[in-house]
Amino acid sequence: MIRTMVQRVREVLILMFLALMSKTNGEWKPNHWGRSNCVRQPPRPPLPVPPVQEENCLSWRVAVEANNVRGWRTVPTQCLSYVERYMIGGQYEKDVSFIIDQILAYAGDITLSADGMDAWVFDVDDTCISNVFYYKGKRYGCDPYDPSGFKEWAMRGGCPAVPGMLSLFNELLNMGFKIFLITGRDEETLAHPTIHNLHNQGFYNYQKLIMRSVAYKGQSAVAYKSSIRNQIMKEGYRIWGNVGDQWSDLQGECLGNRTFKLPNPMYFVP
């Protein structure tokens, strides 16, 4: 009885604290998202998340990042506010920034060859350019995947750069790596808007952008991307690094010397 009351008081205190922090956060935390022609207003501060849900959703998110939860179709509804807060409240950017530091430390230790065949592989969606504003309209992944809605979004070519990724891309280029972008986006319908989007966010001078051609339709991401990486290696390239937001970018064959998993709690690509 007393425990229950104490618990209630504790919950109220925590909610007051979170509300306060959520409010003050918005005041001096700048929005680091790149320029975008699709965001018409700045994102509202996310709703506070009750502590028990916060802990459970953290368990879920870490399990997703460690590849312990697979084949999930939607974000658990009770984690909507948590994922919103994670994606636009600052922690996502911190996590990406931390991984970028790891990538740069690793890349800096590599002695590149003079033959120009040292390569790096990047995924595109939520690795170079971000779909977070699209997923905002899909309750941050609580709504099921909507292929035609996503295609419509991608056609606009208005994804902002993932914070920090353009700098990483340019630093790797400056070091001398040849960058290959491999995406599961459909080549036939999305080639033009994807190239346009990469360019309008500053991603130039990549060696090649490889999109899913008719030959690879229906194949899993693991099979398709393995096959592409295999071709790159057959051309004589050494893949030193491989960066993606999905485990399907980082599993299969010809993975490269080291893989880096960027966070993505919004969707799962098998």
Added chain:
Amino acid sequence: MIRTMVQRVREVLILMFLALMSKTNGEWKPNHWGRSNCVRQPPRPPLPVPPVQEENCLSWRVAVEANNVRGWRTVPTQCLSYVERYMIGGQYEKDVSFIIDQILAYAGDITLSADGMDAWVFDVDDTCISNVFYYKGKRYGCDPYDPSGFKEWAMRGGCPAVPGMLSLFNELLNMGFKIFLITGRDEETLAHPTIHNLHNQGFYNYQKLIMRSVAYKGQSAVAYKSSIRNQIMKEGYRIWGNVGDQWSDLQGECLGNRTFKLPNPMYFVP
């Protein structure tokens, strides 16, 4: 100037909040650790962690779990309080419990064969039995690895079961899986205390406990464990699941149909 003041006020508020929460936490959160003959007093409630460090250490921890940080020798000193809070404050247990649910959901969908050759692989340290009380004395991994100190600890055979793992172990046994325990512990010196420790924590009826014999000394964990799993599969077993707290348990050859990474922010085994 005003921003700095507001920032200071915010920091003080956050610290007050964390101190309050840290204090109240200790009052009604029971300690779920299994019985142990090596813990002489209940762990003190962990110190509060300032929010910026909390966020940075969370980035570090998630990067460890996603295998983005490799070959690290010690926990970053500024994350000592964070890791302590994580390990004994409840989130570690929540994370393990969440993964156990994933394992049981996956295992429950498997149709076992009548030939008795359906197998499951577990690591031992910080998978079946826990070294958290040893690492408490090593500043939760902020101190460098101490081989003789760890051997002394392991010789006592006093590690408690990792919360929830004995139930998982028994449920998999009941389903009909043959359980193989594969550990990097030295067979020559640690066989007896390890078996004693597993038994005093309730881990019986495993098919086999495989420890590092002289033949495997000096090999990496990935090479040694791959070789052992290869032997198990050559005997005709089908490895359905493979559970460990280190990525070196879950990489290499003959991984099994699915791997599960338990959290461990205290140390890295290459």
